[in-house]
Amino acid sequence: MKLHLPLIALVVLLGFAPLVLPTFQVTLLNYIGLYTLVVLGLVLLTGVGGMTSFGQAAFVGLGAYTSAYLTTTEQLPAWLAWTGGSPWLALLIGILLTASLALLLGALTLKLSGHYLPLGTIAWGISLYYLFSTLDGLGGHSGVSDLPPISLFGMALDRGNKIFYLIWAILLLAILITQNLLNSREGRAIRALKGGQVMAESMGVNTFRSKMVVFLIAALFASVSGWLYAHNQRFVSPTPFGLHMGIEYLFMALIGGVGSVWGALLGSGILTMLKQWLENLLPQLLGSGGNYETIVFGLLIVLLMQRAPGGLWPLLMRLVPARLKPRPDLPIAGDDAPGLSRRTLPAAGQVILEAREVTKRFGGLVANDKMNLSVHAGEILALIGPNGAGKSTMFNQLSGVDVPSEGEVLFMDERVGGKTSRQIARMGMSRTFQHVKLLPGMSVLENVAIGAHLRGDKGVLAAALHLDRTEEAELLREARRQLERVGLGDYLYEEAGSLALGQQRILEIARALCADPCLLLLDEPAAGLRHKEKQALGELLKRLRGEGMAILLVEHDMDFVMGLVDRIVVMEFGQKIAEGLPEEIQSNPAVLEAYLGGAEINEHA
Incomplete structure (x- = not known):
C-alpha cells in the first residue's frame, strides 16, 4: 500500500502521545495496542480465512507465562539456562513454543468444520487456561510477579510512556506484514478459503496449508502481545487469559470489522474506551451493587450487530468519497516483461x-x-x-x-x-x-x-x-x-x-x-x-x-x-x-x- 496522509498523521500522533497525554490515557493506549495485535490475528483467521476461534487469549497467556517463567525463575533447567533471564530471549522461546503448539492444535482442529471448529478452539483454550493456573512453577492462581522490564538499547522500558513506543512499533509492523501478505499470491489463497474449499482446491490452493498459515500467524501475534503485556504489567496471573477474554477479542474484531485490517484497531479502541467509560459512568447513575456495565455493554453489542453487521470500519469507508479511498498498489508488469511460462498444448486430436x-x-x-x-x-x-x-x-x-x-x-x-x-x-x-x-x-x-x-x-x-x-x-x-x-x-x-x-x-x-x-x-x-x-x-x-x-x-x-x-x-x-x-x-x-x-x-x- 502507498503511504497516505491518514497513516502519516497516525504515526505523528503516536509519536507525540506519551509526551502530552496523562499517564492514564497512555496506559489505555498501551492496552489498545496490545489488544489490536491479537485482534489483527483474528482478522486473518476469522474475517479473511473464515475460521472462528475463541482461544486466542490462551496464546496470549502462553507468550506471557513463557516470559514470566524464564525471567523470574532463579534455577532454570540446564537446557534453558542460556536465556539468562533476558526478556528478548524469552520472546524467542515463546515464539518457538507457540509455533510448535499452534501447529499441533491446528492439525487437530482445523480439519473440523461448521460449529465443531469454534467448539474445538473453546476446548483447547479452556485447557491452556487451567494449565496456567495449575502448574506450581507458574504461580498457580496467585500468578508470577516481579518480572524485569524490557531493555532496549540500554534503556529500561519500565514505565508505560516508555514501553508505549515498542508496543505501537510492533503493532504497526504487524499491520504492515498483514497488508503485505493479503496483497500477495499467498494472501489470495487465504482469501479464497471463504469462496469454498472446492473452488480453492480446483485453482491449485492447498486449503489446509493456507488455514494452518493464518492459524499460526494469529497465534504468534497473540503470543507477542502476551510477552509485551507481561513486561508492561510486570505481573502475570491466569485471569486475563480465560475464555471470557477470548470472547472479548472476537467482539473487538466484530465491532471494528472482522474483515478489515484497520478495523482491528478501531474495534479495539472503541471497546476499550467504551468499557472504561461505562465502568466510570454507570456506578454513579445506578450504584455499585451490580455489574451494570456488562449488561449495557452486551445490549450495545447486540444493537451494533443489527445495525452494522459488517463492523464500523466498512461503514466509515462507505462515507469516504471514492477519490479519497486508498487503493492497493497492484504491481502489474508491463507488456514488455518476459511473462509467465506457458504449457505446451497436446497435438490436435490427441x-x-x-x-x-x-x-x-x-x-x-x-x-x-x-x-x-x-x-x-x-x-x-x-x-x-x-x-x-x-x-x-x-x-x-x-x-x-x-x-x-x-x-x-x-x-x-x-x-x-x-x-x-x-x-x-x-x-x-x-x-x-x-x-x-x-x-x-x-x-x-x-x-x-x-x-x-x-x-x-x-x-x-x-x-x-x-x-x-x-x-x-x-x-x-x-x-x-x-x-x-x-x-x-x-x-x-x-x-x-x-x-x-x-x-x-x-x-x-x-x-x-x-x-x-x-x-x-x-x-x-x-x-x-x-x-x-x-x-x-x-x-x-x-x-x-x-x-x-x-x-x-x-x-x-x-x-x-x-x-x-x-x-x-x-x-x-x-x-x-x-x-x-x-x-x-x-x-x-x-x-x-x-x-x-x-x-x-x-x-x-
Whole structure:
C-alpha cells in the first residue's frame, strides 16, 4: 500500500502521545495496542480465512507465562539456562513454543468444520487456561510477579510512556506484514478459503496449508502481545487469559470489522474506551451493587450487530468519497516483461480426457451407469441431458471432486481417482462452476489472479517482507491479459460482486484460463448471459479451440450448443443414450423422446 496522509498523521500522533497525554490515557493506549495485535490475528483467521476461534487469549497467556517463567525463575533447567533471564530471549522461546503448539492444535482442529471448529478452539483454550493456573512453577492462581522490564538499547522500558513506543512499533509492523501478505499470491489463497474449499482446491490452493498459515500467524501475534503485556504489567496471573477474554477479542474484531485490517484497531479502541467509560459512568447513575456495565455493554453489542453487521470500519469507508479511498498498489508488469511460462498444448486430436465405464452409486441410487466419453485436443464436446440426467455427478467425477464407484477417469493418460483437485489442476485441467464461486468483496483482477496460483512459487515469508513483487506483477499481468481476452478489461478494479451474473460467469472463465490449462471444463457457462454476450463467449471458445485447447461443457441452451460444439454426448437417467455430431443429435429419436417427447430440440430451445 502507498503511504497516505491518514497513516502519516497516525504515526505523528503516536509519536507525540506519551509526551502530552496523562499517564492514564497512555496506559489505555498501551492496552489498545496490545489488544489490536491479537485482534489483527483474528482478522486473518476469522474475517479473511473464515475460521472462528475463541482461544486466542490462551496464546496470549502462553507468550506471557513463557516470559514470566524464564525471567523470574532463579534455577532454570540446564537446557534453558542460556536465556539468562533476558526478556528478548524469552520472546524467542515463546515464539518457538507457540509455533510448535499452534501447529499441533491446528492439525487437530482445523480439519473440523461448521460449529465443531469454534467448539474445538473453546476446548483447547479452556485447557491452556487451567494449565496456567495449575502448574506450581507458574504461580498457580496467585500468578508470577516481579518480572524485569524490557531493555532496549540500554534503556529500561519500565514505565508505560516508555514501553508505549515498542508496543505501537510492533503493532504497526504487524499491520504492515498483514497488508503485505493479503496483497500477495499467498494472501489470495487465504482469501479464497471463504469462496469454498472446492473452488480453492480446483485453482491449485492447498486449503489446509493456507488455514494452518493464518492459524499460526494469529497465534504468534497473540503470543507477542502476551510477552509485551507481561513486561508492561510486570505481573502475570491466569485471569486475563480465560475464555471470557477470548470472547472479548472476537467482539473487538466484530465491532471494528472482522474483515478489515484497520478495523482491528478501531474495534479495539472503541471497546476499550467504551468499557472504561461505562465502568466510570454507570456506578454513579445506578450504584455499585451490580455489574451494570456488562449488561449495557452486551445490549450495545447486540444493537451494533443489527445495525452494522459488517463492523464500523466498512461503514466509515462507505462515507469516504471514492477519490479519497486508498487503493492497493497492484504491481502489474508491463507488456514488455518476459511473462509467465506457458504449457505446451497436446497435438490436435490427441485424447486428453477419457471416462471408461464410470458408475457412481449413492446408496441404492445409481447416478451414473457405465458412462463412456472422451475429449480430444482442439475440440469442444458438449455433455447435455434433461434435469436429473446425472450430468453434474459426471462432471464432478471428471474433475476429480468425486471418485467413481466403478470404472475410471483418465486425464493425460493418468488416473484421476485418488488425486486431489489441486494435483489435477497442476496437470492442466481447469473448471468453472454451475453456481458462481467468486469472492465478491475482492476486485475482478484479484479474483482472476487466484487462477494463476500454481504458476507462482513465492511463499509466506517473501510475501510478508514484500520480496515477491516481480512475481506478483507477472501474475497480475496474466490476470489482466485474460480479462481483456474475455472482454472484461474495463472492470479490473471493480468489486466482483458488483458485476452482473453473466459477467461473473465470464469472470470465472477468465480465472480458469489464468491457470494455463490444456482442458477447460465449463459448467453451464451461458446461463444468465444476454444474446450478444453468448455470441462473444462462443467466439472466445472457438478461438481457444483453434489454439488447440480441449473444452468440455455442460449446457442447457441448445441454440448455443448446436452452433458451437464439435460433438455431443447425451445423458438420461445416468446413462449415455446418444453421441455424435450436432446435426445427428438433433434428429436422434431417443434424444427427442428424452427431451421433448418427440419435438425438435432446436424448436424447444
